[in-house]
Amino acid sequence: MKRNMDLVRTLIHSIEDNPTGFAPNDLGIEGYNKEEIGYHLYIMMEAGLIRGADVTTHGSKSPEAIATGLTWAGHEFADAARDPDRWEKAMQLTKEKTGSVTLEVLVKLLTSLMSSALGL
Secondary structure, eight states: OOOOHHHHHHHHHHHHHOTTSSOOSOOOOTTOOHHHHHHHHHHHHHTTSEEEEEOOOTTOSSOOEEEEEEOHHHHHHHHHHOSHHHHHHHHHHHHHHTSSOOHHHHHHHHHHHHHHHTTO
């Protein structure tokens, strides 16, 4: 399964939007199945964007996790990726130049676009 940065962004903002600070029990995202969401939560946990638990079993179709909340890095990503226009510009630039992008480079690009918008 390929990593989908749009799904990562959507999951991050869905978790952030929950007023308790905990991830909501149902992170169903329209257009994505349970395996895609579970896998992306798993790799987001590995990347340090979320806190959670590995719930992969021998019967799992892919690695999967459940989220309990965002980490500091997850909140930083949420802030950098919040503006839809900035997100679209960053995704378009990466598609034109490289076809794909690492999380580290994407965060740097989003932060750079944010800094430019602030005149920094």
